[in-house]
Amino acid sequence: MTRITKLKILTVIYLVVASLLWAQEDSIFKLNVNVDLTEVHVSVTDEKDRPVGNLTKENFRVFEDQTEQKLSVFKHEDFPVSLGLVIDNSRSMEPRKERLDAAALSFVRKSNPEDETFIVHFDDAARLDRDFTDSIPLLEESLAGVKPYGQTAIYDALMLALDHMHYARHQKRAVLLITDGVDNSSEHTLTEALEATQQSHVAVYTVGLLSASGGQKAEDSLLRIAETSGGRAFFPLTVDDARADMERVARDLREQYTLGYIPSNPSRSGQWRSVRVEIIPPRGTPRTTKLYATYRHGYYGPAD
Numbered sequence: 001m002t003r004i005t006k007l008k009i010l011t012v013i014y015l016v017v018a019s020l021l022w023a024q025e026d027s028i029f030k031l032n033v034n035v036d037l038t039e040v041h042v043s044v045t046d047e048k049d050r051p052v053g054n055l056t057k058e059n060f061r062v063f064e065d066q067t068e069q070k071l072s073v074f075k076h077e078d079f080p081v082s083l084g085l086v087i088d089n090s091r092s093m094e095p096r097k098e099r100l101d102a103a104a105l106s107f108v109r110k111s112n113p114e115d116e117t118f119i120v121h122f123d124d125a126a127r128l129d130r131d132f133t134d135s136i137p138l139l140e141e142s143l144a145g146v147k148p149y150g151q152t153a154i155y156d157a158l159m160l161a162l163d164h165m166h167y168a169r170h171q172k173r174a175v176l177l178i179t180d181g182v183d184n185s186s187e188h189t190l191t192e193a194l195e196a197t198q199q200s201h202v203a204v205y206t207v208g209l210l211s212a213s214g215g216q217k218a219e220d221s222l223l224r225i226a227e228t229s230g231g232r233a234f235f236p237l238t239v240d241d242a243r244a245d246m247e248r249v250a251r252d253l254r255e256q257y258t259l260g261y262i263p264s265n266p267s268r269s270g271q272w273r274s275v276r277v278e279i280i281p282p283r284g285t286p287r288t289t290k291l292y293a294t295y296r297h298g299y300y301g302p303a304d
Contacts, residue, residue: 036302038064039073039260041172041203041230042277043252043294051255052291054282061278062259073260080114081253082132082168084161084202087143088179089121094148096209096239100178101143103243107176108139110250116169119143122157124150124185128164154179155186155193158225162200173202174231174253176246180209182218190221197229198272199300204229205249207242230296252294263301270303 040062044052057074085104093100108117119130119142130142154177161175183190197204206222219235226233232252234245265273275298279291 036263037073037260038069038263038275038299039171039258040275040277040295042257042259043232043255044257044279045252045292045294047290047292049248051251053255055257055279056282059280059282060257060259061280062261063276063278064261064263064273065265066274066276067264069261069264071259071261073258075258075260076256077258078112078254079172079258080112080116080170082165082170082173083108083111083115083117084120084165084173084175085117085139086120086122086157086161086175086177088152088154088181089123089146089148090150090152090181091123091148092152092211093180096180097148099239100209100242101140103239103246104143104176104178105136105140106243107246107250108136110247112254118161118164120157120161120164121146122153123148124153126153126157126160128160132167132169151185152179152181152183153185153187154183154221155188155190157186158193158204159188159196162196162202165200165202171201172253172256173200174249175202175204175229176207176249177204177222177225178207178209178242178246179218179222181211182215183221190224194224194228197225198298200229201296201299202229203231203296205231206233207245208233208235209237209239209242210235227297230294232294265301268302268304271301272298273301274298 046052057071062069116132116134117139118132120126121129130139165173204225206226208218208222210218223233236242236245277293277295279293281291
């Protein structure tokens with residue numbers, strides 16, 4: 001066989017393989033574009049705030065804009081999470097810093113070992129002090145490497161954390177925000193922070209060790225941030241209580257249900273869509289038993 005003939009055969013083989021690959025890529029591309037699967041992560045607890053882990057697909061009903069949706073995905077697995085620790089480093093945190101840092105590390109240790117975590121500290125300004133890592137020693141080093149200073153830029157810190165989530169490896173994402181006061185130093189406003197939270201797919205859990213001064217205003221803003229994102233807000237009185245709340249967040253993230261559906265609304269206008277989840281108690285559950293669902297109550301639909 002001549003060299004030219006060999007080249008012709010190789011060229012034909014290359015073109016056939018390439019055409020098959022292009023066809024395959026085109027098929028995959030079309031599948032991703034045309035199918036808009038919406039996933040809702042749901043934490044279910046009882047009246048004593050204990051996780052409820054014995055539910056099946058039949059125990060959930062999901063409504064989008066008041067229209068019931070057909071569930072095509074139901075999972076109750078401990079999926080890894082991309083986490084952001086957003087920690088107040090203002091001067092008022094100094095007396096409790098060491099113990100709160102230890103509590104934050106305990107939260108990470110009780111989370112899924114495959115999680116990745118970054119750290120954002122904030123005082124007068126917000127900064128990323130540790131990029132995504134699964135190394136506890138590196139997180140510990142970053143927590144110990146800062147000294148309390150200045151005021152409290154909560155909204156700037158949250159905006160920075162939500163933006164950094166674009167680099168996350170995992171689809172499931174959450175932020176744990178720890179503070180002791182009201183925002184008094186941000187360039188961004190609460191309204192901007194809430195808008196960014198709505199547009200993200202990140203659940204924000206807030207832990208507010210609040211003082212009497214400005215406490216109600218801070219509580220209101222932290223509660224709104226958590227509820228908007230599908231997270232929870234905690235207002236512990238002591239550092240020990242804060243540690244218990246953080247461990248509760250770690251437990252909730254590992255016990256969540258994932259409900260998925262293809263929206264019956266075909267519109268691609270990018271408009272807000274409300275989501276409501278109903279829990280149907282399992283058979284045999286006493287009528288007096290109350291079950292509570294925590295989840296994101298809406299999202300912006302797809303847009304062309």
